[in-house]
Amino acid sequence: MALLISIFFGFVPMFLYGLFVYWLDRYEKEPKALLGGAFVWGVVIAGGGAFIINTVLGIGVYVLTESEAATSFATASIIAPIVEETLKGLAVAVVFFMFRKEFDSVLDGIIYGSMVGLGFSAIENTLYIYRNGYLEGGWEGLFILTIIRVVLVGWMHAFFTAFIGIGFALARLSKNMVVKFIAPILGLAIAIGVHAFHNTFGSVVGSGGLDSLGLTILADMVGYSIMVGIIIWVIVHERNVLKKHLAEEVSTGLISQAQYQKSLSPLTLTTAGFSGRATSRFYQVLGELAHKKEQVAKHGDESGNLAIIDTLRKEAAILAPQAK
16 A cells, blocks of 8 residues: 555656646647657656666665765766766757757656656655655655655756756757757766755755755755746747747738737737637647748758648638638
8 A cells, every 4th residue: 555655645646747748738738649758768668777777876885885874975966967867868869850840849848858757757656655664664654755746846857858858958948069969968067066065065064854855855946946947038039939930921912910919928828728629729720830930041941840730721721711
């Protein structure tokens, strides 16, 4: 029973967090299959792989040092950040190289990075809640670890890996070859750095008890605030992309002025479903159309973008009379 409850508290909250991340994509939703794949990668490849590699390397450190303190520090502050962020970052790299047409903006990078991070958190939280919570402290330990891992630091892995997504997104959007090469590496370095800082900070400040946890959470909140600021900025940027590229569709008569104004609202993709599937799909198509036109402006007719734009316009023309 305790194991099942640990699995529940490990996975269900991360699913809910994932829905919130999906909701953040205000103007052009990413494919659910890709987002689900990123989450599963976080659970299986990153989570399972990190457990094996961290354990093996930790044993190696202990053999060399014969010190539990040195092993604990090396594993938490050096090995785990490098191994875990590299394995999580590979999922973002797969999306970037195999599905690059879905990589339209910095927000997309944040979303894919966050999804793989949430998948990793789900399996890691399950392990901690059961092993470190229930097995060491019974039911009280289980619920205490649930609060700490899910509520207090539940976003940490999504936060770390979002920087890798930002790095790949900047590489995607830039025409500068140096930026294309450096940005993903820098994103990975930042992810490893903030991960290592999080794991180390609590052990070097305070007494190692609740005060250390509180200071670590406070430091995390500063980082989360910075990420929230970045997300708000990129959402505003995406709105400007729609504003620029859909104005032409009003002038050609493809969409009405009222539909144009509604497409710019950050709430439209959330509320359009209440007006029926046609309306919901119509505004999704407009978001995709604007982003494909932005891709053409930046990268030219990459992988048939002009043909995709033509297809999207035809679909929008069919849906426009039904859309509210």
